[in-house]
Amino acid sequence: MSVDVERVTSVPSLPKRSSEAHKGQFGHVLVVAGGRGMAGAAGLVGAAALRSGAGLVRVASPSEVQPVVATFEPSYMTYPLPQDSEGLIDFPAAAPTLGRLIDPADVLAIGPGLGRSRGLDAMVRWIAEEGDKPAVIDADALNALVETPEVLRKVSRPIVVTPHPGEFARMTGATADEVQADREARAVAFASGVEHLVVVLKGHGTIVTDGRRLFVNKTGNPGMATGGSGDVLTGVIAALIGQGLSPFDASVLGVHAHGLAGDIARSHSGEVGLIAGDIVDALADSFEALGALG
Template sequence: MALKRVESIPSLPVRSPKGHKGDYGSILIVAGGRGMAGAAGLCGASALRSGAGLVRVACPAEVQPTVASFEPSYMTYPLPCDVEGFLDFAAARGALERLAEKADVLAIGPGLGQTDSILELVRWAVESSGKKLVLDADALNALAKDVRILERLSQPAVLTPHPGEFARLTGKTIKEVQADRESLASGLASRSKHLVVAVKGQGTLVTDGDRVYVNTTGNPGMATGGTGDVLTGVVAALLGQGLAAFEAAQLAVFTHGTAGDIARDHSGEIGLIAGDLVDALPDAFQHGVDGHDPNDEDDDDDVDLTL
């Protein structure tokens, strides 16, 4: 069956003057590990810059002071870790369950490391947390060990693999997945009616198994460490603000790419880093909020979205 092509970009509703932080989503990010504190920080900061009402970052105790130092606007929570400085899920489960009770969305994966503990974390998130999910990075590497977990989803979930992670999830080579992204991504998404897959890269592809959107924003300067962690935070924030999973992923990749284009126009492609995208997110969202079409060539105020 052919996938339905989606081209229109969803938007967030205009905020009520009476709105408060409880109206815009509580996000729990589980991320970070020894040498990977930045992944947690970038994810948390991007969720805030994407409109989340409240962001909590739960990370191994070893890196919690570093993660907290990046951004005062999110809260951080130290979790038990192993001798290598990565999450010990068995010891951390009780704390995570208590934190998850307060959350609308769980974003899991950036910088967590590739230990057996992470698979148990993913299994718990899918089967027991009951929360909307964004799974990225090391959560996807763990999931690749048992993709059947996805068939037990009972809540919306967005996967955001890069080509290497996508290859592991599908049991293919990178060359094979790049040659057949649409078919393989829709096949993966079809494992659950609750699942959306966003395969990152030039023309990031978003599908729920029935519909497909191919993104038009972004540039080669975004091929740098940490930009995927930023996208994870954006998707989580949009889910927390009430968008359905497909629309949240679609708007997230579009806005993430727009932020990359704004950052490129300011700093060039060579010097662009992930933190530049976080800084550009408010302007990227403003282009959607103010009502004009970023693809309208007649609008002199538009961002240059040319690849």
């Protein structure tokens, strides 16, 4: 199927930093992620956001998970949320704390490792519908949107969704094979039907589209097909939005820098041995190579 959109080939960059810069100028990212057995997902998002230039990162996760998340990286702050018997965030009990954390944030990153429950689905819908902060929605949080796709059409805030082909198939009522056979057209069609939405369809040649523009990424390698790689991307894109890039530009630069970090990591670890933490560690070199940070 042909796709009638503007094809974007250039990658945006971040402005060089002033010698008088301070952390308040580079965005406050709130990460809502993690559940029992999935603390690493929250840690990867938070660490990736820091390595992508965020001035301040806060990570909110269930109370039993929070101490584990805190051990991964001392440079972000962590906050415990009420949890249910399954070790997942208990919503609406967590709503007051979440409201206080959301208020000062510039951008939200929601989903990795959350798990599934009716309460969590309600939480994702509540976060999406309330307020006007941009949000990057990934992983388990996408499943809440599968159940109530009309939510995306109601929100006025910028939303970036970052599904892999299986998740996108569930969001659109297709099969994963159908998505893969017509990736560009399906991503464009979905994004063009929802105002303020950017779709990042992950995979070989990750696609970024807002329904009017289309970018196909050229960086990355098969070694990045490893658990947690997508969590890293969520943190990267959120950090770039927090630094002032539009959701579309942040997504384009984010997928490109993320893929380049994977290529750099491969040069050290090889494809077979590459893990998501290697990608986080390579983000600084990736942005340096792109000249995106001064």
